[in-house]
Amino acid sequence: MILALDTLKRALQRKGLRGICVSAFRHFVYRQEQLLWLERDLVTPPPPHQLRPSPPLRMARISADNAPAFARHFGDRVETMRELAQEGHIGLMWLDEDDDACAFVWASPGDYHDHHYYGCWFRVQPGEYFQFGGESIRRCWGTQISTDAQLTLWQEMAGRGYRKVVDVCESQNIPALRLHLRMGYREQGRIQHVHYLFGRWKLFHQSRYSGSRIEHLRNLSRPPQAATQD
Incomplete structure (x- = not known):
């Protein structure tokens, strides 16, 4: 009981009563995710970047x-990785020493049915593949x-005859949206x-928009110099 009261007190100090009520509503009653559809061809090289070199890693197929x-x-997702491989999806990983x-x-x-997380179908056109799970x-x-x-992965899929990569990104995931801009993706307007x-049911629908939802992030697309997205 004392531990619970201490936890509640810290939450009140951090978020305030209104913040706690909003979080509780989103967790127990209703919340919504908006996933922006993005695409790019597999031929055009991405713009130059100023990223730091990676640690020594070697690539392997999952x-x-x-x-x-x-x-x-990624201990909580070992079985998910195994299931995705068994389902015929193409996965690449990078291993340390x-x-x-x-x-x-x-x-x-x-077409990809995301039964591990969002629970909906992501459908693509001929010549396209759906990319997901980068982390x-x-x-x-x-x-x-x-x-x-x-x-x-683009080179792998181009070698298999694909012409375009398609994926989705949460509208609130600013670092991931910056990465997409840096890699030359464009919005599909979907x-x-x-x-x-109530923590039990999911409903899905699509909508369309005109203009851009992410272009304003372009001047913020410089990669972070210190860790601050599996």
Whole structure:
């Protein structure tokens, strides 16, 4: 009881009563995610960057057998990685000297049903693939691995006959949106809405928009110099 009261007191000091009520409403009653659809071709090189060199890492293809490599840094997702490999998705990971996965990225060669997180379908057109799950550990933030991982996957998929990569990004994830700008993605003018109700149900719909939702971030796209996105 004392621990719970201390926790509540700290939360009140940090967020205030209104902030706590808003957080509780979003957690227990209703919240919404807006996912912006983005795309780019697989031929045009990305703009120059000033990212720091990555730590020494080696690339490997993710399989059901080597999924335990995620245990150290991404321990809660080992089974997810194994399932994605078994489902036929194409995953690449980068390992350190201890054979622990430090970065990864996934591609779905067709329509992708995200039953692990959002719970909805992401559908693509012929010649496109859906990219998802790109992430790295903290010590790799702001380094070349964020671009090298995507470039390696683009080359892989171009070799398989694909012409375009498509993905989605949460509208509030500013670092990820900056990365997309830095890599030369453009907006499709579509939003995938995910509605969460009472912590149990999810509803989905799409909408369209004109103009840009992210262009104003372009002058903020310089990568962070110190860690501050699996």
